[in-house]
Amino acid sequence: MDAMVDILPLRAALVGNPNCGKTALFNQLTGSRQKVANYAGVTVERKEGRLTTPGGRPVRLLDLPGAYSLTATSPDEAVTRDVCAGRYRGEAAPELLICVLSATNLRLHLRFALEVRQLGRPMVVVLNMVDAARQQGMVIDVPRLQQELGVPVVTAVAIRRNGATDLLDLLDHPPLTGPAPLEGNEDVHVTVRRLLADCVSRPSAASEAFEDRLDRWVLSPVWGLVILFALMFVMFQAVFSWAQPLMDAIDGGVSAFGEMVRHILPDGVLQSLIVDGVIAGAGTVVVFLPQILILFLWILVLEESGYLPRAAFLLDRIMAAAGLSGRSFIPLLSSFACAVPGIMATRTIQNPRDRLITILLAPLMTCSARLPVYTLLIAAFVPDRTVGGIFNLHGLVLFTLYMAAILSALAVAWVLKRGGKTAEHPLLLELPAYRLPNLRDLGLGLWQRAVIFLSRVGTIIVTLSVLLWALSSFPAPPAGATGPAIDYSLAGRIGHWMLPLFAPIGFNWQICVALIPGLAAREVAVSALATVYAVGGTETDAAAQLTPLLSAQWSLATALSLLAWYVFAPQCFSTLAVIRRETGGWKMVTITATYLFGLAYAASFVTWRLALAFGGGPS
Amino acid sequence: MIEVLIVSVLVVACGFYWLGRLAPSVTRRMWRGTGHVLEAVRAPAPMRQAVAGRANAAPGGGCGGCKGCDKGSGGCH
Numbered sequence: 001m002d003a004m005v006d007i008l009p010l011r012a013a014l015v016g017n018p019n020c021g022k023t024a025l026f027n028q029l030t031g032s033r034q035k036v037a038n039y040a041g042v043t044v045e046r047k048e049g050r051l052t053t054p055g056g057r058p059v060r061l062l063d064l065p066g067a068y069s070l071t072a073t074s075p076d077e078a079v080t081r082d083v084c085a086g087r088y089r090g091e092a093a094p095e096l097l098i099c100v101l102s103a104t105n106l107r108l109h110l111r112f113a114l115e116v117r118q119l120g121r122p123m124v125v126v127l128n129m130v131d132a133a134r135q136q137g138m139v140i141d142v143p144r145l146q147q148e149l150g151v152p153v154v155t156a157v158a159i160r161r162n163g164a165t166d167l168l169d170l171l172d173h174p175p176l177t178g179p180a181p182l183e184g185n186e187d188v189h190v191t192v193r194r195l196l197a198d199c200v201s202r203p204s205a206a207s208e209a210f211e212d213r214l215d216r217w218v219l220s221p222v223w224g225l226v227i228l229f230a231l232m233f234v235m236f237q238a239v240f241s242w243a244q245p246l247m248d249a250i251d252g253g254v255s256a257f258g259e260m261v262r263h264i265l266p267d268g269v270l271q272s273l274i275v276d277g278v279i280a281g282a283g284t285v286v287v288f289l290p291q292i293l294i295l296f297l298w299i300l301v302l303e304e305s306g307y308l309p310r311a312a313f314l315l316d317r318i319m320a321a322a323g324l325s326g327r328s329f330i331p332l333l334s335s336f337a338c339a340v341p342g343i344m345a346t347r348t349i350q351n352p353r354d355r356l357i358t359i360l361l362a363p364l365m366t367c368s369a370r371l372p373v374y375t376l377l378i379a380a381f382v383p384d385r386t387v388g389g390i391f392n393l394h395g396l397v398l399f400t401l402y403m404a405a406i407l408s409a410l411a412v413a414w415v416l417k418r419g420g421k422t423a424e425h426p427l428l429l430e431l432p433a434y435r436l437p438n439l440r441d442l443g444l445g446l447w448q449r450a451v452i453f454l455s456r457v458g459t460i461i462v463t464l465s466v467l468l469w470a471l472s473s474f475p476a477p478p479a480g481a482t483g484p485a486i487d488y489s490l491a492g493r494i495g496h497w498m499l500p501l502f503a504p505i506g507f508n509w510q511i512c513v514a515l516i517p518g519l520a521a522r523e524v525a526v527s528a529l530a531t532v533y534a535v536g537g538t539e540t541d542a543a544a545q546l547t548p549l550l551s552a553q554w555s556l557a558t559a560l561s562l563l564a565w566y567v568f569a570p571q572c573f574s575t576l577a578v579i580r581r582e583t584g585g586w587k588m589v590t591i592t593a594t595y596l597f598g599l600a601y602a603a604s605f606v607t608w609r610l611a612l613a614f615g616g617g618p619s
Numbered sequence: 620m621i622e623v624l625i626v627s628v629l630v631v632a633c634g635f636y637w638l639g640r641l642a643p644s645v646t647r648r649m650w651r652g653t654g655h656v657l658e659a660v661r662a663p664a665p666m667r668q669a670v671a672g673r674a675n676a677a678p679g680g681g682c683g684g685c686k687g688c689d690k691g692s693g694g695c696h
Contacts, residue, residue, distance in 0.1 A: 463633040
């Protein structure tokens, strides 16, 4: 029987306050690469991993969302509460609770540890970030803390290699029984104060001064906003300026590859499929990889540094004016990378109505999939020159598009909030310590984004390009036909059939065709346009020539109208699928799709008409 | 003729890939049917196992058929 117990994996769960380093510890122990960042609320679902201790004991480890208390106030905290209490459906209660505390914030985190302790389950306490605490001048008497808490206490630096060896050793011989109840009937706050007084030497005021001085600028209502806008502005300038040499290199490589394949394969249907379908389609999107990586580099640096929660704090007043709480900031900010994790991050919002409104707004944030569409059209229609001697006009237009999305989201929130009163939930936000971004984590984050982007190109975009090539090539024109062959194809017919609906907003039939596969993911529209123009035209290298081709064939009004469409249109199946999952039905999906498509059509119509009025129409 | 055959196979494979993403229950039924055929013709065991694996594959835990969050990478689709 004892042998059986040894073989069966130990079920352990990581619990703790948000941003105490649970996921970093989970990654360190299990070798996973779950997302970590220097702000609260990154993990909103339970994650599971496995590890083997140095003594050979298998452990099944759960990483739970951070919680301030076991009295849950939001859906993500409810997951932690239910798992700890053994009430989570399909999940037996953990045999060991690993309570992770940030050594730099013991006053808050010890309170949660005492609450977990009251459950009476076997537990250990991990003092994480002891290196940061040491840098701040804190001295923690670990044996004394262990004695006072009555549970094993170990230290860790979860982001450092081999930073959790003490915990691994402890998992070889974990406590089998829960701690005895604390003596007396002391209030938890009094207990925390006593523990801090007995076990922790506080840092001197001077060592805290630098962060405080920085926060005085960063959180200033005036200078803080100036810094925030300057950061965003430089970010979009960098997306265009830094990426250009790499994009030119990839573009050249794709063109050369297309030419090589064209010479190797004989003229015919297979050559057309590979060159006009796959290379023209996927090649045009691959070119945007450097821009996407630069955008993510900025986002990752801001995440790791601890700046983002400060930006949330700063924007709380502006968001409150639109009827949103500051808690919506992190989900909306995550949506700049992708709306899917952004919508999932709304689980940290307590108020159900606020949560629904944030879900409705998330698709309006400019996700990275829009970047190829924006960049293509900006490069084709906006002159490449500097403004005021330093600012790149392309970057300026991109910044404007992002701002347009943000302002639209605030306007929509304001309108939605007028529909009903909600209980006020003031923003209570934990500001993490500033941290220099870890180069290894940045590299890993960028590598993951590159892999995700390239696997999307290799699966979604290549397969859709092949299908679109088939639809654009067949059926062949009848004998004696005089028009372009693509007009007789299925795609051509679908495009012309859709045209009456989209002509009032300035779209041509090629755009109509590109919108259909573009429903799968926004960037597919770029590859679809490349394929349609490659099959329908005489160009030998549509992948490289799409930008000049569009500037020659489209009017400025059409390009602006399409940009306006992409600011609003919910062209992403995954986003709609996650809304269905998070809201548990199709009602919100229908509402989201209807209002966003309606908004997209109206914005494109107004843009098209205004552009025509100002002389941007076809010449 | 060979070119047409290769192109047809590629286009059908891409169509099947999208059918799997948009309607996974339909493709699972198709794989199950293929499995029965392979059993009947006594196809090699690895081939039958591969088809059985696809027929009984659990749907992705992520959204829109995405399996990004099932993997250790933590990547979202």
